[in-house]
Amino acid sequence: MRPTEPQLRQNLTRYGRRLWERGWVANHDGNLSLRLPRGRVLCSPTGISKADLSTEMALVVDGETGKKLSGELRPFSELNLHLAFYACREDAQAVVHAHPPLATAYGAAGIELPHPFLPEAVVSLGASIPTVPLALPGQGAADAIAPYLPDHHALLIAGNGVLTCGADLEQAYLRMELVEHLCTVAHAACALGGVQKLSSATIEALLAAHVKAGLAPRLREVETKGRSQKLRTQSSEAQNSEAQSSEELQNLVNQEIARVLGR
């Protein structure tokens, strides 16, 4: 059963508060949104600490133009980044932006996260978590992320934290959590000589599992037919692939673990 709008407002408040409790936002940073029926979007307002977000503060905006439809406060200025995700992706039903410290540090340093090095993260997030170059807020920021939206659930943005999408707010939040965890592990591994990236055979098998689990990005029909066709082709290839059997996948993962541990 679809959650009601009051329940969705509670979710927005709950996950906003979690961002603050985790120390992933400071001052008025961070923003959350989710799709409502009839092309509308529910979002957090600007100028509010996520610690103080309440259900009645949430705004309803037009999902295409961002124009406010109801609510007392103003929408946040980075709303265009959220709307860009919704315009491009069928599976993006919620978007979260925050500044978790380690992931934000990677972006601020202009360093690519050395993903993938943990097999499970490939099944959840795919094989790439890009760092988007620094851009000025506004249209420049939307233009900077646009090339990455079709193929990624999570982006590190130089000078501006992390942006994730999900099938709901929980998934978008958990993807943010996973990105911060990966950055924390990668950073800790620096003192030990750095992470060992997975082999391409393992990545391929894990990507097949990613597609089979229904976790691959799904583009909106308005996107180019070629891309949609490509995704469908990849999906059916993955389903037919020998590497698709969970036993073979487990073997590959075991081999990878043994390789990394030097056994």
Ligand SMILES: [Zn+2]
């Ligand atoms: Zn930000």
